[in-house]
Amino acid sequence: MTVGSSSSGSSTYGNSQAIQRVVSQQSDYLSFITQDAGGDPQSIRLYADGEINSYSAGNYIMNQALTDTGPFEDDSVSEFPQLGFGHLSLNLYWMALEDSDIQTTDDLPGRDVYCLPASWGLRAMTEEMYQGAGLWEGLSENVVNVETSQAASALAEGRAEAFIVYTSNFTQLPSWATEIDSRVDVRPIEMTDEYVQAAEDFAGAGYAEIDEYGGWEQDVESDFTKHTWTETYPYYFSPELSADAVYDLMEVCHNNYESMQEANPTILDWSDPENFTFALVHTDEIPIHPGAADWYEENDVWDDSWTRGDE
Structure with a gap:
């Protein structure tokens, strides 16, 4: 997972780096790589251009991308990943x-x-x-x-x-x-x-x-x-990333959030499954990644108004 995460020094970048460190310690196959994209609009464009396969983006900027307004008014984007989980307010x-x-x-x-x-x-x-x-x-x-x-x-x-x-x-x-x-x-x-x-x-x-x-x-x-x-900010993941990969990432966050907090105290208490869901805003336009959907269903926090994404 190459994750667009705004600019170095931002809270999204700090959260992503903390996740990256613990994922590298806890998983034999997952790779969570934080990329300094310079801002949310840039992350969204990098994904549309095929240069990254995941990103964090604020819900305000995502709304602009979905409605071709703001920085997307004259240069719209048509390719979007699927919703994963919230990490930042x-x-x-x-x-x-x-x-x-x-x-x-x-x-x-x-x-x-x-x-x-x-x-x-x-x-x-x-x-x-x-x-x-x-x-x-x-x-x-x-x-x-x-x-x-x-x-x-x-x-x-x-x-x-x-x-x-x-x-x-x-x-x-x-x-x-x-x-x-x-x-x-x-x-x-x-x-x-x-x-x-x-x-x-x-x-x-x-x-x-x-x-x-x-x-x-x-x-x-x-x-x-x-x-x-x-x-508020969720992570988004490409549908080309397997359901197992996104599910396992959420399991690592759920079980190891305290280790992540040692690197960055901003990290949420992900022992509570509800704390993964608070930033899932644009669910009418963007489906939930199947790996995240599996995790939500197994932890009894799935919302029936959401749409499960295709694998």
Whole structure:
């Protein structure tokens, strides 16, 4: 399995690497190879071009690929793999430098802000969300466009003073945000009503209030409500991969998730079969890989509204 997993430093890449390490230890025949695709749209295109046979992609970007919108509007994709299992939920929120005078999202227009890399699905999702609410124009004038590997430097050098970040599976920061945590003093800023409403109304992402901004070493607690917009990620697998291979991969994850968590604490508690199913969203358009279907049926979490894919 050659698995497109966004760019190095992302949560999808970190999860895939943790799975790769344990699969290599636990299976005599499975090979789970993490490939830095540079973003979800690139993973989807690499699969359609026959260069990879699996990938992780957020449900927002997958919807764009299925409806020929966004980055697929002028260059559509017609070949898709089959759904496997969910592995990642991201909660996105705003933060600022500790010494900045930015207190709420109403202070963001006209300020230098980092909104994730321009090639990322999370960036496209956020842009669309704020465009629909009439908020993006005020932000876009001063967006700092750098890769995540440069985000900490941009903040440390004052080239950006506020940024979008996310916590993975409610507990862990991606490695690029861990670098920010170690180099720069930051604090959360309050999402005002207009920004909260934009997240609540946007059909392309979820909305959640969380108890804490998980993963930070420095104190980032606040006395205001922690509003977030959310995205979920499943793995997809080519129908040319055998049912046994996908089934056995899920068995390795189910039985060895604690070893995977040692490499990357973001990994879910896959002892609970329900935790494989939470990100299976586009089931009307995309069938479930037969290997995954077998696993779900044997573990009593199959949903009769899903379609079993052909082998």
